[in-house]
Amino acid sequence: MESGDRSWEVFIQKKPGLSFKHVGNCHGYDKKMAVQNARDLYTRRGEGRALWVVPTEAIVSVPLDNADAFFDPSEDKAYRHATFYKIPDGVSHL
Protein backbone atom coordinates (compact mmCIF):
# COMPACT_ATOMS: atom_id res chain seq x y z
CA MET A 1 0.00 0.00 0.00
CA GLU A 2 1.17 3.50 -0.75
CA SER A 3 2.76 5.26 2.21
CA GLY A 4 0.15 6.88 4.45
CA ASP A 5 -2.78 5.20 2.71
CA ARG A 6 -4.71 2.99 5.12
CA SER A 7 -7.65 0.67 4.93
CA TRP A 8 -10.63 1.20 7.26
CA GLU A 9 -13.58 -1.06 8.01
CA VAL A 10 -16.93 0.72 7.76
CA PHE A 11 -19.95 0.21 10.03
CA ILE A 12 -23.30 1.89 9.44
CA GLN A 13 -26.32 2.37 11.67
CA LYS A 14 -29.42 2.47 9.54
CA LYS A 15 -31.75 4.01 12.11
CA PRO A 16 -31.33 5.14 15.71
CA GLY A 17 -31.61 2.14 18.02
CA LEU A 18 -30.36 -0.47 15.55
CA SER A 19 -26.93 -2.03 15.84
CA PHE A 20 -24.07 -0.88 13.63
CA LYS A 21 -23.53 -3.22 10.71
CA HIS A 22 -20.32 -3.89 8.83
CA VAL A 23 -20.72 -2.85 5.18
CA GLY A 24 -17.21 -3.09 3.74
CA ASN A 25 -14.06 -1.01 3.78
CA CYS A 26 -12.63 2.16 2.37
CA HIS A 27 -9.29 3.88 2.09
CA GLY A 28 -8.17 7.07 3.79
CA TYR A 29 -5.00 8.72 5.01
CA ASP A 30 -6.49 9.90 8.30
CA LYS A 31 -9.67 9.60 10.36
CA LYS A 32 -11.40 12.57 8.80
CA MET A 33 -10.69 11.43 5.26
CA ALA A 34 -11.77 7.92 6.20
CA VAL A 35 -15.23 9.02 7.45
CA GLN A 36 -15.74 11.26 4.42
CA ASN A 37 -14.73 8.52 2.01
CA ALA A 38 -16.93 6.04 3.85
CA ARG A 39 -19.86 8.46 3.55
CA ASP A 40 -19.30 8.98 -0.18
CA LEU A 41 -18.84 5.27 -0.81
CA TYR A 42 -21.52 3.66 1.35
CA THR A 43 -24.26 6.24 2.00
CA ARG A 44 -25.10 7.80 -1.35
CA ARG A 45 -28.77 6.84 -0.99
CA GLY A 46 -29.61 7.47 2.65
CA GLU A 47 -28.31 4.08 3.84
CA GLY A 48 -27.61 5.40 7.32
CA ARG A 49 -27.45 8.28 9.75
CA ALA A 50 -24.45 7.18 11.80
CA LEU A 51 -21.16 5.71 10.75
CA TRP A 52 -18.02 4.24 12.33
CA VAL A 53 -14.67 3.61 10.71
CA VAL A 54 -12.10 1.36 12.35
CA PRO A 55 -8.54 0.79 11.11
CA THR A 56 -8.60 -2.62 9.42
CA GLU A 57 -5.56 -3.79 11.33
CA ALA A 58 -7.44 -3.21 14.60
CA ILE A 59 -9.90 -6.02 13.79
CA VAL A 60 -9.05 -9.23 15.62
CA SER A 61 -10.63 -12.44 14.41
CA VAL A 62 -10.67 -16.08 15.44
CA PRO A 63 -8.50 -18.17 13.13
CA LEU A 64 -10.86 -20.31 11.07
CA ASP A 65 -8.96 -23.56 11.46
CA ASN A 66 -9.53 -23.12 15.18
CA ALA A 67 -13.21 -22.21 14.96
CA ASP A 68 -14.64 -25.64 15.85
CA ALA A 69 -12.75 -25.89 19.12
CA PHE A 70 -13.21 -22.21 19.93
CA PHE A 71 -16.99 -22.28 19.70
CA ASP A 72 -17.39 -25.81 21.04
CA PRO A 73 -18.27 -24.78 24.63
CA SER A 74 -21.67 -23.45 23.51
CA GLU A 75 -22.66 -26.51 21.49
CA ASP A 76 -23.96 -28.74 24.31
CA LYS A 77 -25.74 -26.23 26.54
CA ALA A 78 -29.34 -26.44 25.48
CA TYR A 79 -30.32 -25.16 28.95
CA ARG A 80 -29.18 -21.70 27.89
CA HIS A 81 -32.25 -21.46 25.66
CA ALA A 82 -35.74 -20.69 26.94
CA THR A 83 -37.18 -23.61 24.97
CA PHE A 84 -35.27 -26.05 27.21
CA TYR A 85 -37.75 -25.55 30.09
CA LYS A 86 -41.18 -27.10 30.53
CA ILE A 87 -43.83 -24.76 31.89
CA PRO A 88 -47.10 -26.30 33.19
CA ASP A 89 -50.23 -25.67 31.11
CA GLY A 90 -52.28 -22.76 32.28
CA VAL A 91 -49.32 -20.70 33.40
CA SER A 92 -48.91 -17.60 31.24
CA HIS A 93 -46.59 -14.63 30.82
CA LEU A 94 -43.49 -16.83 31.03
Added chain:
Amino acid sequence: MDKFEQAFNEIIEKDLKVEPRDWMPEKYRKTLIRQISQHAHSEVIGMQPEGNWLLRAPSLRSKQVLLAKIQDEAGHGLYLYSVAETLGISRQEMNEQLHSGEAKYSSIFNYPTLTWADMGAVGWLVDGAAIVNQVSLQRTSYGPYSRGMVRICKEESFHQRQGYEIMVQMANGTPEQKEMAQDALNRFWEPSLMMFGPHDADSAHSSQSMEWKIKRESNDHLRQRFIDRTVPQAHYLGLTIPDENLKFNEETGHWETSPFNWDEFWNVVNGNGPCNRERLDHHKKAHHDNAWVREAAAAYAAKTETSVA
Protein backbone atom coordinates in the same frame (compact mmCIF):
# COMPACT_ATOMS: atom_id res chain seq x y z
CA MET B 1 -6.37 -34.29 -0.47
CA ASP B 2 -5.73 -32.50 2.83
CA LYS B 3 -8.44 -31.27 5.17
CA PHE B 4 -8.21 -27.69 3.89
CA GLU B 5 -8.80 -28.67 0.31
CA GLN B 6 -11.62 -30.89 1.43
CA ALA B 7 -13.23 -28.01 3.33
CA PHE B 8 -12.93 -25.80 0.25
CA ASN B 9 -14.49 -28.40 -2.03
CA GLU B 10 -17.33 -28.83 0.42
CA ILE B 11 -18.04 -25.10 0.43
CA ILE B 12 -18.25 -25.11 -3.37
CA GLU B 13 -20.32 -28.25 -3.53
CA LYS B 14 -22.85 -27.06 -0.94
CA ASP B 15 -23.18 -23.65 -2.61
CA LEU B 16 -21.83 -21.86 0.47
CA LYS B 17 -19.47 -18.90 0.25
CA VAL B 18 -15.69 -18.88 0.44
CA GLU B 19 -14.50 -16.13 2.80
CA PRO B 20 -11.16 -14.26 2.76
CA ARG B 21 -9.54 -16.24 5.59
CA ASP B 22 -10.56 -19.63 4.19
CA TRP B 23 -8.03 -21.83 2.47
CA MET B 24 -8.43 -21.71 -1.31
CA PRO B 25 -6.46 -23.13 -4.23
CA GLU B 26 -3.88 -20.66 -5.51
CA LYS B 27 -5.46 -20.74 -8.95
CA TYR B 28 -8.89 -19.89 -7.50
CA ARG B 29 -7.33 -16.86 -5.80
CA LYS B 30 -5.51 -15.81 -8.97
CA THR B 31 -8.56 -16.24 -11.17
CA LEU B 32 -10.61 -14.10 -8.79
CA ILE B 33 -7.98 -11.38 -8.63
CA ARG B 34 -7.80 -11.27 -12.42
CA GLN B 35 -11.58 -11.16 -12.86
CA ILE B 36 -12.34 -8.74 -10.01
CA SER B 37 -9.54 -6.31 -10.82
CA GLN B 38 -10.63 -6.31 -14.47
CA HIS B 39 -14.16 -5.63 -13.30
CA ALA B 40 -12.96 -2.79 -11.03
CA HIS B 41 -10.84 -1.22 -13.76
CA SER B 42 -13.84 -1.37 -16.11
CA GLU B 43 -15.96 0.62 -13.67
CA VAL B 44 -13.23 3.23 -13.29
CA ILE B 45 -12.28 3.54 -16.95
CA GLY B 46 -16.00 3.51 -17.74
CA MET B 47 -16.28 6.96 -16.20
CA GLN B 48 -14.31 8.48 -19.07
CA PRO B 49 -16.73 8.01 -22.00
CA GLU B 50 -19.51 9.42 -19.81
CA GLY B 51 -17.39 12.22 -18.39
CA ASN B 52 -16.98 13.31 -22.00
CA TRP B 53 -20.60 14.58 -21.97
CA LEU B 54 -20.80 15.97 -18.45
CA LEU B 55 -20.09 19.57 -19.43
CA ARG B 56 -22.28 19.33 -22.53
CA ALA B 57 -25.36 17.71 -20.99
CA PRO B 58 -28.47 19.28 -22.55
CA SER B 59 -30.16 20.24 -19.26
CA LEU B 60 -29.39 20.71 -15.59
CA ARG B 61 -31.46 17.62 -14.79
CA SER B 62 -29.56 15.42 -17.22
CA LYS B 63 -26.27 16.81 -15.93
CA GLN B 64 -27.17 16.05 -12.31
CA VAL B 65 -28.23 12.55 -13.22
CA LEU B 66 -25.13 11.87 -15.29
CA LEU B 67 -22.92 13.14 -12.48
CA ALA B 68 -24.66 10.84 -9.99
CA LYS B 69 -24.21 7.93 -12.37
CA ILE B 70 -20.51 8.59 -12.84
CA GLN B 71 -20.11 8.87 -9.08
CA ASP B 72 -21.78 5.46 -8.76
CA GLU B 73 -19.28 3.99 -11.24
CA ALA B 74 -16.44 5.31 -9.08
CA GLY B 75 -18.12 3.75 -6.06
CA HIS B 76 -18.50 0.42 -7.85
CA GLY B 77 -14.83 0.48 -8.80
CA LEU B 78 -13.92 1.07 -5.15
CA TYR B 79 -16.18 -1.72 -3.85
CA LEU B 80 -14.48 -4.07 -6.28
CA TYR B 81 -10.95 -2.94 -5.45
CA SER B 82 -11.83 -3.59 -1.80
CA VAL B 83 -13.02 -7.07 -2.69
CA ALA B 84 -9.80 -7.80 -4.58
CA GLU B 85 -7.76 -6.51 -1.64
CA THR B 86 -9.24 -9.24 0.55
CA LEU B 87 -7.41 -11.68 -1.74
CA GLY B 88 -4.00 -10.21 -0.95
CA ILE B 89 -3.36 -7.69 -3.72
CA SER B 90 -3.04 -3.97 -2.96
CA ARG B 91 -4.79 -1.14 -4.75
CA GLN B 92 -1.43 0.23 -5.77
CA GLU B 93 -0.45 -3.06 -7.41
CA MET B 94 -3.73 -3.16 -9.30
CA ASN B 95 -3.15 0.36 -10.57
CA GLU B 96 0.33 -0.58 -11.69
CA GLN B 97 -1.00 -3.63 -13.52
CA LEU B 98 -3.58 -1.46 -15.27
CA HIS B 99 -0.93 1.03 -16.34
CA SER B 100 1.48 -1.65 -17.56
CA GLY B 101 -1.26 -3.34 -19.58
CA GLU B 102 -1.01 -6.55 -17.55
CA ALA B 103 -4.56 -6.03 -16.29
CA LYS B 104 -7.37 -5.41 -18.74
CA TYR B 105 -10.71 -3.65 -18.59
CA SER B 106 -13.83 -4.18 -20.66
CA SER B 107 -13.21 -3.35 -24.32
CA ILE B 108 -16.54 -1.57 -24.60
CA PHE B 109 -14.98 1.52 -23.01
CA ASN B 110 -12.50 1.82 -25.85
CA TYR B 111 -15.27 3.11 -28.11
CA PRO B 112 -15.85 6.86 -28.32
CA THR B 113 -19.09 8.56 -27.23
CA LEU B 114 -19.81 10.85 -30.16
CA THR B 115 -23.28 12.28 -29.47
CA TRP B 116 -25.63 12.78 -26.54
CA ALA B 117 -27.56 9.73 -27.77
CA ASP B 118 -24.48 7.70 -26.88
CA MET B 119 -25.17 8.50 -23.21
CA GLY B 120 -28.51 6.81 -23.76
CA ALA B 121 -27.01 3.83 -25.57
CA VAL B 122 -24.30 3.37 -22.95
CA GLY B 123 -26.80 3.35 -20.10
CA TRP B 124 -29.32 1.18 -21.91
CA LEU B 125 -26.99 -1.32 -23.62
CA VAL B 126 -23.65 -1.25 -21.80
CA ASP B 127 -25.10 -1.02 -18.32
CA GLY B 128 -27.87 -3.37 -19.40
CA ALA B 129 -25.35 -6.01 -20.45
CA ALA B 130 -23.34 -5.41 -17.27
CA ILE B 131 -26.47 -5.94 -15.18
CA VAL B 132 -27.24 -9.31 -16.79
CA ASN B 133 -23.70 -10.40 -15.98
CA GLN B 134 -23.68 -8.92 -12.49
CA VAL B 135 -27.05 -10.35 -11.46
CA SER B 136 -25.64 -13.76 -12.28
CA LEU B 137 -22.47 -12.99 -10.31
CA GLN B 138 -24.50 -12.29 -7.17
CA ARG B 139 -24.36 -16.06 -6.75
CA THR B 140 -20.59 -16.30 -7.19
CA SER B 141 -18.80 -18.53 -4.68
CA TYR B 142 -16.51 -15.84 -3.22
CA GLY B 143 -18.42 -14.13 -0.38
CA PRO B 144 -17.07 -10.56 -0.63
CA TYR B 145 -17.51 -10.55 -4.43
CA SER B 146 -21.07 -11.81 -4.11
CA ARG B 147 -21.97 -9.16 -1.53
CA GLY B 148 -20.36 -6.47 -3.67
CA MET B 149 -22.47 -7.58 -6.62
CA VAL B 150 -25.68 -7.38 -4.59
CA ARG B 151 -24.88 -3.79 -3.69
CA ILE B 152 -23.86 -2.90 -7.24
CA CYS B 153 -26.95 -4.44 -8.83
CA LYS B 154 -29.21 -2.40 -6.55
CA GLU B 155 -27.60 0.79 -7.79
CA GLU B 156 -27.10 -0.22 -11.40
CA SER B 157 -30.76 -0.46 -12.36
CA PHE B 158 -31.03 3.33 -12.10
CA HIS B 159 -28.27 3.55 -14.71
CA GLN B 160 -30.07 1.45 -17.25
CA ARG B 161 -33.35 3.30 -16.80
CA GLN B 162 -31.54 6.62 -17.08
CA GLY B 163 -30.08 5.45 -20.39
CA TYR B 164 -33.37 4.18 -21.74
CA GLU B 165 -35.07 7.43 -20.80
CA ILE B 166 -32.58 9.31 -22.98
CA MET B 167 -33.24 6.84 -25.81
CA VAL B 168 -37.01 7.43 -25.50
CA GLN B 169 -36.50 11.18 -25.64
CA MET B 170 -34.19 11.01 -28.64
CA ALA B 171 -36.25 8.43 -30.52
CA ASN B 172 -39.35 10.58 -30.11
CA GLY B 173 -37.58 13.84 -30.85
CA THR B 174 -36.73 15.60 -34.11
CA PRO B 175 -35.72 13.51 -37.14
CA GLU B 176 -32.09 14.44 -36.42
CA GLN B 177 -32.42 13.23 -32.83
CA LYS B 178 -33.99 9.98 -33.93
CA GLU B 179 -31.16 9.52 -36.37
CA MET B 180 -28.65 10.05 -33.58
CA ALA B 181 -30.44 7.42 -31.48
CA GLN B 182 -30.33 4.93 -34.36
CA ASP B 183 -26.67 5.72 -35.00
CA ALA B 184 -25.81 5.17 -31.32
CA LEU B 185 -27.61 1.81 -31.39
CA ASN B 186 -25.79 0.88 -34.59
CA ARG B 187 -22.40 1.54 -33.03
CA PHE B 188 -23.02 0.05 -29.58
CA TRP B 189 -25.10 -3.02 -30.44
CA GLU B 190 -22.40 -5.50 -31.41
CA PRO B 191 -19.76 -4.26 -28.93
CA SER B 192 -22.38 -4.69 -26.17
CA LEU B 193 -23.01 -8.29 -27.19
CA MET B 194 -19.29 -8.93 -27.16
CA MET B 195 -19.08 -7.67 -23.57
CA PHE B 196 -20.12 -11.18 -22.56
CA GLY B 197 -16.82 -12.49 -23.87
CA PRO B 198 -15.92 -15.18 -26.40
CA HIS B 199 -18.25 -18.06 -27.22
CA ASP B 200 -18.23 -20.79 -24.57
CA ALA B 201 -16.19 -23.09 -26.79
CA ASP B 202 -13.44 -20.47 -27.18
CA SER B 203 -13.38 -19.08 -23.66
CA ALA B 204 -10.03 -19.80 -22.03
CA HIS B 205 -11.07 -19.45 -18.39
CA SER B 206 -14.70 -20.48 -18.47
CA SER B 207 -14.93 -24.14 -17.54
CA GLN B 208 -12.73 -24.02 -14.44
CA SER B 209 -14.51 -20.86 -13.32
CA MET B 210 -17.86 -22.60 -13.72
CA GLU B 211 -16.62 -25.60 -11.72
CA TRP B 212 -15.51 -23.32 -8.92
CA LYS B 213 -18.78 -21.42 -9.23
CA ILE B 214 -16.93 -18.14 -9.71
CA LYS B 215 -19.07 -17.83 -12.84
CA ARG B 216 -22.57 -19.26 -12.57
CA GLU B 217 -23.77 -19.05 -16.18
CA SER B 218 -21.91 -19.29 -19.46
CA ASN B 219 -21.05 -16.34 -21.73
CA ASP B 220 -23.43 -17.48 -24.48
CA HIS B 221 -26.27 -18.09 -22.06
CA LEU B 222 -25.97 -14.61 -20.53
CA ARG B 223 -25.60 -13.00 -23.95
CA GLN B 224 -28.78 -14.67 -25.19
CA ARG B 225 -30.67 -13.43 -22.12
CA PHE B 226 -29.53 -9.88 -22.88
CA ILE B 227 -30.52 -10.14 -26.55
CA ASP B 228 -33.97 -11.49 -25.69
CA ARG B 229 -34.58 -8.64 -23.26
CA THR B 230 -33.19 -5.88 -25.44
CA VAL B 231 -34.70 -6.54 -28.87
CA PRO B 232 -38.28 -5.71 -27.77
CA GLN B 233 -36.98 -2.58 -26.02
CA ALA B 234 -35.46 -1.44 -29.32
CA HIS B 235 -38.72 -2.16 -31.13
CA TYR B 236 -40.60 -0.05 -28.61
CA LEU B 237 -38.27 2.82 -29.46
CA GLY B 238 -39.04 2.36 -33.15
CA LEU B 239 -35.35 1.70 -33.80
CA THR B 240 -33.85 -1.06 -35.91
CA ILE B 241 -31.35 -3.54 -34.52
CA PRO B 242 -28.39 -3.34 -36.92
CA ASP B 243 -28.49 -7.01 -37.90
CA GLU B 244 -30.32 -8.06 -41.05
CA ASN B 245 -30.33 -11.69 -39.95
CA LEU B 246 -32.04 -10.98 -36.66
CA LYS B 247 -35.09 -13.19 -36.32
CA PHE B 248 -37.30 -14.66 -33.65
CA ASN B 249 -37.22 -18.42 -33.41
CA GLU B 250 -40.76 -19.48 -32.44
CA GLU B 251 -39.57 -22.91 -31.39
CA THR B 252 -36.86 -21.89 -28.96
CA GLY B 253 -38.44 -18.58 -27.99
CA HIS B 254 -35.11 -16.82 -28.59
CA TRP B 255 -33.89 -14.10 -30.92
CA GLU B 256 -31.20 -15.29 -33.32
CA THR B 257 -28.39 -13.03 -34.52
CA SER B 258 -25.65 -13.02 -37.15
CA PRO B 259 -22.20 -14.29 -36.18
CA PHE B 260 -20.15 -11.56 -34.55
CA ASN B 261 -17.04 -9.97 -35.93
CA TRP B 262 -14.58 -11.55 -33.53
CA ASP B 263 -11.56 -10.12 -35.34
CA GLU B 264 -12.79 -6.70 -34.32
CA PHE B 265 -13.27 -7.95 -30.73
CA TRP B 266 -9.71 -9.30 -30.42
CA ASN B 267 -8.31 -6.27 -32.15
CA VAL B 268 -9.81 -4.03 -29.46
CA VAL B 269 -8.86 -6.41 -26.63
CA ASN B 270 -5.29 -6.32 -27.90
CA GLY B 271 -5.14 -2.56 -27.63
CA ASN B 272 -6.08 -1.35 -31.11
CA GLY B 273 -9.56 0.02 -30.48
CA PRO B 274 -10.39 3.64 -31.26
CA CYS B 275 -9.73 4.89 -27.70
CA ASN B 276 -7.47 2.33 -25.94
CA ARG B 277 -4.51 4.66 -25.84
CA GLU B 278 -6.51 7.71 -24.83
CA ARG B 279 -8.28 5.94 -21.95
CA LEU B 280 -5.11 4.59 -20.44
CA ASP B 281 -3.12 7.78 -20.95
CA HIS B 282 -5.85 9.77 -19.26
CA HIS B 283 -5.88 7.43 -16.26
CA LYS B 284 -2.09 7.60 -15.95
CA LYS B 285 -2.10 11.36 -16.25
CA ALA B 286 -4.78 11.80 -13.57
CA HIS B 287 -2.89 9.42 -11.28
CA HIS B 288 0.43 11.18 -11.76
CA ASP B 289 -0.98 14.70 -11.68
CA ASN B 290 -2.57 13.94 -8.33
CA ALA B 291 0.57 12.54 -6.73
CA TRP B 292 0.99 15.77 -4.75
CA VAL B 293 -2.47 15.28 -3.18
CA ARG B 294 -1.46 11.86 -1.90
CA GLU B 295 1.82 13.22 -0.57
CA ALA B 296 0.06 16.12 1.18
CA ALA B 297 -2.53 13.76 2.67
CA ALA B 298 0.20 11.48 3.99
CA ALA B 299 2.10 14.43 5.49
CA TYR B 300 -1.07 15.80 7.07
CA ALA B 301 -2.03 12.41 8.47
CA ALA B 302 1.45 11.98 9.98
CA LYS B 303 1.19 15.37 11.73
CA THR B 304 -2.34 14.94 13.01
CA GLU B 305 -2.27 11.25 13.89
CA THR B 306 -4.05 11.90 17.18
CA SER B 307 -6.71 14.25 15.84
CA VAL B 308 -10.34 13.28 16.12
CA ALA B 309 -12.46 13.51 13.02
